[in-house]
Amino acid sequence: xxxxxxxxxxxxxxxxxxxxxxxxxxxxxxxxxxxxxxxxxxxxxxxxxxxxxxxxxxxxxxxxxxxxxxxxxxxxxxxxxxxxxxxxxxxxxxxxxxxxxxxxxxxxxxxxxxxxxxxxxxxxxxxxxxxxxxxxxxxxxxxxxxxxxxxxxxxxxxxxxxxxxxxxxxxxxxxxxxxxxxxxxxxxxxx
Ligand SMILES: CC(C)(COP(=O)(O)OP(=O)(O)OC[C@H]1O[C@@H](n2cnc3c(N)ncnc32)[C@H](O)[C@@H]1OP(=O)(O)O)[C@@H](O)C(=O)NCCC(=O)NCCS
Numbered sequence: 526x527x528x529x530x531x532x533x534x535x536x537x538x539x540x541x542x543x544x545x546x547x548x549x550x551x552x553x554x555x556x557x558x559x560x561x562x563x564x565x566x567x568x569x570x571x572x573x574x575x576x577x578x579x580x581x582x583x584x585x586x587x588x589x590x591x592x593x594x595x596x597x598x599x600x601x602x603x604x605x606x607x608x609x610x611x612x613x614x615x616x617x618x619x620x621x622x623x624x625x626x627x628x629x630x631x632x633x634x635x636x637x638x639x640x641x642x643x644x645x646x647x648x649x650x651x652x653x654x655x656x657x658x659x660x661x662x663x664x665x666x667x668x669x670x671x672x673x674x675x676x677x678x679x680x681x682x683x684x685x686x687x688x689x690x691x692x693x694x695x696x697x698x699x700x701x702x703x704x705x706x707x708x709x710x711x712x713x714x715x716x
Pocket of ligand 1: 616619643
């Protein structure tokens with residue numbers, strides 16, 4: 526099976542929405558806002574990296590990276606996610622390919638670093654680590670990780686783009702601030 530990873534184009538908008546919707550439909554840590562978040566990021570010009578995975582002409586995966594802000598840190602920090610692979614193609618390394626290429630893309634464009642909110646073991650595979658003093662308010666520390674490319678290591682509270690809170694429905698990332706119980710459900714779901 527040949528998987529092509531490429532930047533999204535205008536014709537991918539609807540397939541990306543569908544892929545994201547399907548990937549998160551049964552994810553217990555999700556409130557199913559992810560496709561709308563991707564759309565809101567795109568409309569705001571904040572979809573810094575948007576890669577699709579294609580198999581036989583069909584979009585079956587997607588990875589997004591958008592800017593984050595950290596007070597007292599220079600611009601150049603980004604957040605990874607949402608990342609989606611349709612259920613029938615999960616577990617074949619496609620998510621890993623998307624993530625590696627998305628990180629390489631943002632890095633080659635001059636990013637200082639990238640953060641991620643999610644399962645520590647999974648994202649640790651790509652070099653993400655907990656950084657003392659770099660936090661996402663409300664999230665248990667081990668679930669918020671950073672990958673530092675260059676420059677001075679950022680410190681402080683990270684804010685995601687407004688699209689994460691203004692897209693329809695309950696804020697996706699607020700799910701992660703609900704306390705450890707959400708994380709236990711999330712962890713069980715991916716084991
Ligand atoms: C997370 C996701 C993008 C991974 O894509 P994938 O193509 O299945 O991942 P890969 O094949 O590269 O990696 C598979 C590994 O990731 C693990 N994994 C799969 N989904 C995971 C998740 N949500 N969290 C943590 N680990 C996960 C698998 O257990 C597997 O582990 P193994 O290599 O030890 O067997 C995909 O499972 C997905 O779309 N999930 C639903 C949406 C989601 O939860 N996205 C992440 C939050 S933004």
